[in-house]
Amino acid sequence: MKKRVVVTGIGAITPIGIGKDDFFNALENGVSGLGPITKFDASDYDTRIAAEVKGFEPTAYIDKKEAKRMDRFTQFAVAASKLAIEDAKLDTDGIDQNRFGVVLGSGIGGIETLEKEYEKLATKGPGRVSPFFIPMMISNIGAGQVSMTFGAKGPNTTVVTACASSTNSVGEAFRIIQNGEADVMITGGAEASITPLAIAGFCAMKAMSTRNENPQKACSPFDINRDGFVMGEGAGILILEELEHAVKRGAPIYAEMVGYGMSADAYHITAPAPGGEGAARSMMNALKDAGLSPNDVDYINAHGTSTPYNDKFETLAIKSVFGQHAYELAVSSTKSMTGHLLGAAGGIEAIACIMAITKSIVPPTINLENPDPECDLDYVANKAKQKEVSVALSNSLGFGGHNATIVLKKYVR
Amino acid sequence: MVFDKVVEIIAEQLGLDSTEDITPQTSLMKDLEADSLDAVEIIMALEDEFGVEIPDEEAEKFKNIGDIASYIEENK
Numbered sequence: 001m002k003k004r005v006v007v008t009g010i011g012a013i014t015p016i017g018i019g020k021d022d023f024f025n026a027l028e029n030g031v032s033g034l035g036p037i038t039k040f041d042a043s044d045y046d047t048r049i050a051a052e053v054k055g056f057e058p059t060a061y062i063d064k065k066e067a068k069r070m071d072r073f074t075q076f077a078v079a080a081s082k083l084a085i086e087d088a089k090l091d092t093d094g095i096d097q098n099r100f101g102v103v104l105g106s107g108i109g110g111i112e113t114l115e116k117e118y119e120k121l122a123t124k125g126p127g128r129v130s131p132f133f134i135p136m137m138i139s140n141i142g143a144g145q146v147s148m149t150f151g152a153k154g155p156n157t158t159v160v161t162a163c164a165s166s167t168n169s170v171g172e173a174f175r176i177i178q179n180g181e182a183d184v185m186i187t188g189g190a191e192a193s194i195t196p197l198a199i200a201g202f203c204a205m206k207a208m209s210t211r212n213e214n215p216q217k218a219c220s221p222f223d224i225n226r227d228g229f230v231m232g233e234g235a236g237i238l239i240l241e242e243l244e245h246a247v248k249r250g251a252p253i254y255a256e257m258v259g260y261g262m263s264a265d266a267y268h269i270t271a272p273a274p275g276g277e278g279a280a281r282s283m284m285n286a287l288k289d290a291g292l293s294p295n296d297v298d299y300i301n302a303h304g305t306s307t308p309y310n311d312k313f314e315t316l317a318i319k320s321v322f323g324q325h326a327y328e329l330a331v332s333s334t335k336s337m338t339g340h341l342l343g344a345a346g347g348i349e350a351i352a353c354i355m356a357i358t359k360s361i362v363p364p365t366i367n368l369e370n371p372d373p374e375c376d377l378d379y380v381a382n383k384a385k386q387k388e389v390s391v392a393l394s395n396s397l398g399f400g401g402h403n404a405t406i407v408l409k410k411y412v413r
Numbered sequence: 414m415v416f417d418k419v420v421e422i423i424a425e426q427l428g429l430d431s432t433e434d435i436t437p438q439t440s441l442m443k444d445l446e447a448d449s450l451d452a453v454e455i456i457m458a459l460e461d462e463f464g465v466e467i468p469d470e471e472a473e474k475f476k477n478i479g480d481i482a483s484y485i486e487e488n489k
Contacts, residue, residue, distance in 0.1 A: 065428030128461070131453040 002178040005258075006411055007057060009088025009239030009252040009350050011080035011188075014338050015051035015232050019083055023348070024355050027363040032216040032337055034230055039194050047208040049215040050194045051232035051339025062149075069132050070145060071110030072192035072233075077142035077346070078149050080235035081186050085150060087241040088251055090184065092150045097310035101154035102143045103173040103181040104237075105165025105189035106342030107398070109139030112195045142190050147392045154182045160343070162398030163303070165189050166236065167346030171260030173240050183245040188347030190235035199231065205270065207307060219340075220367035221333035222311045222375040223295045229305040232339025236347025255357045256411045258391075259290025265401030272309055272397065276317030279303070279395060282403035283321045290407040294322045297329050299356050299387070301394040302379075304333020304352055304365065305340055314395065315375045330387055332380040336366040346396040346404065353392035353408050362387050384411075415463070415489075416482040422462060423478065426455045437479025463489045 012019060015033030016026035026033070033051040053076070058067040059078035063075045070078065081102075085092060092100065117133040135141055140158035147156050155176050159168040166189025173187035202208050209228040211218040219230045246253055260354040263285060266280035272278065287294060302314055311333075319326045334352045341348060356362050361384050368381040397403050424432045427445055439447065441447040447455065456467050459481065465488050475481050 063428075064430070068426075068428050128457060130457070131450040135450075 001240070003180055004243035004256060005174050005177045005240050005255045006243050006246050006256050007238050008241045008246050008355060008356065009084040009090060009410070010254065011082065011084030011087060011235070012348055012351055013053055013076050013080045013236035014054060014234040014236070014348050015053055015240045016337050018053070018056065020087060023038065023351065024359070027334060027337065027352055027355060028247060028361055030337065030364050030366045030383060032366060033232065034215040036215060036220055036337055037166050037194060037199070040196050042199065045199055046203045046210050048212045049209070049218055049230060052194055053229055053234045059157055069136065071113045073106055073110060073190045074136070074145050075143045076192060076235035077104055077190035078145050080188070080190065080237040081146045084186065084237040084239050090239060090314060095184060097151045097153045099154050099183040100152040101173070101176060102146050102152050102156045102186045103159065103169045104143040104146065104187065105159045105161070105169035105343045105346065106142055106191055107160065107162045107165050108191060108193045110137035110141065111193050111198050113137045113254070114169060115195055115197050146186055147233065150186070152186060160403035161404065162400055163340070163345055164344050164396040164398035164402040164404040165343035165346065167350070167394060167396035167406055168262060168402070169304065169341060169406040170238060170350055171262065171404060174257050174260050177240055177242050183242045185240045186237060187240055188237040188350070189344040191342045191344040192233045193342060194231055202231065204399065206337045209306065217367050218335050219306045220369070221302070221306040221336050221365050222315070222372055222379045223368050224370045224372040226306045226308060226311060228307050229335070229340040233339040234341050234348065235344050236341070236349070236351050238347070238350055253411045254354045255408045257406065258409045259286045259292065259407030260405070261285025261287070261289050262402070262404045265403065270399050272313040273401070275320065276313035278401060278403045279314055279317035279397055280320045282405045283317065283393060286393065286405035286407050292407065295325050296391050297322070297393055298389040299353065299362055299392040300331045301353050301392065302331050303395045303397045304332045304335055306333070306335065310397065312372065312374050314397070315377060324378055330362045330380050330385065331377045332363055332365045334363050346394060349394045349396070350406060350408065353394050356389040356392050357408060357410050360386060360388050362389065414433065415486050416479070418462065419478060419485065422458050423455055426458055427451060435478065437477060438477050439460045440477050459485065467488045
């Protein structure tokens with residue numbers, strides 16, 4: 001008998017707000033977190049806009065010395081985990097730490113550190129590369145540092161599946177609890193790749209919007225004029241907990257997690273499979289895992305990157321899974337507001353689903369002014385809408401053809 | 414003077430808020446809880462600042478911050 005798994009804590013560090021309340025408010029009000037890149041001089045770049053996290057002070061969450069030894073992505077991971085643990089009212093010393101684990105995703109890891117250290121190598125030679133370079137850069141260090149900070153001695157791993165990383169992470173953490181291997185898991189993802197090299201790489205792929213003049217309008221998923229994604233950064237962390245464990249300690253319960261599915265396109269390094277069939281398989285697998293039928297779903301938080309390909313193929317995938325019901329459920333892309341957090345996207349988007357379930361408010365797709373005729377679903381254009389959401393899906397589709405979907409459901413005892 | 418600058422660099426590397434209690438007898442590892450990676454990074458920063466080379470076999474002999482400052486005085 002599989003254990004039931006519930007969400008008991010939320011930690012969000014996003015371009016539109018830090019902490020659950022600020023993030024929820026911004027989602028509800030359709031706030032854009034996009035603006036000119038300030039983290040480095042981007043004047044020579046085709047894309048000069050991004051969704052940066054504002055007002056993040058690492059030492060508000062992390063000891064000064066420790067913070068200095070962490071890449072920005074790890075600082076986000078530890079800080080958002082702290083917020084989630086506080087939100088869950090979890091006494092990390094009072095639980096069985098051997099049954100307390102971590103699964104975090106990061107698509108890219110410590111690339112800011114890598115760039116700085118490579119510059120030292122190139123200009124000063126190998127003797128000046130920091131001894132902290134490797135342990136700051138490796139993608140798994142977020143999960144490692146979170147375990148050290150909070151004494152989580154149970155199952156611990158990292159998933160790296162590009163933009164699907166944190167949805168896969170939440171799914172894996174869910175299964176670890178379902179299987180009885182842990183009582184509490186810190187899960188989600190963190191990313192901090194608004195850096196000269198990463199932006200140059202995505203620019204070279206022509207994957208990002210070049211609408212630099214009006215950044216807040218640049219990310220327009222499902223709109224006919226969409227021209228690419230906009231890079232975001234931050235972390236989205238959930239506390240997943242075995243139901244009885246949560247009930248026994250009187251934890252707040254936001255929602256129940258009921259399903260996880262994944263698939264591979266097995267088609268192309270960056271382009272989606274024809275008809276969005278990989279994404280469709282992922283959604284089908286997740287629904288099957290949840291024991292639900294397509295008609296049970298009220299809301300889909302789409303991957304919705306605002307690239308010409310993604311939004312068209314994801315729409316096709318939704319139609320192939322849901323048939324006529326595709327036109328009745330709500331679909332939105334919160335990336336229109338947050339930008340694309342890559343390996344942290346699934347984390348904050350799971351939180352957006354929880355908002356929809358707990359507050360009966362579906363966050364909008366902003367900047368949807370001229371819908372693409374090939375994208376003809378209800379994308380909750382421009383304004384949040386009141387809607388009872390009992391079951392929500394969140395999709396994440398990554399380069400490499402990785403597709404992951406989770407299913408969250410209103411909690412009923 | 415060298416000693417003061419050494420202390421400043423160590424404090425920066427270790428994120429210390431105050432350097433008031435640091436004397437030439439203070440040990441990096443024992444008193445300031447630096448680990449071996451911290452020590453490597455501190456040596457690099459000192460080499461950059463003073464333009465000296467501190468070979469590993471010398472660095473291993475340092476018992477306290479006074480030893481580090483003396484080595485730099487003699488070799489810069």
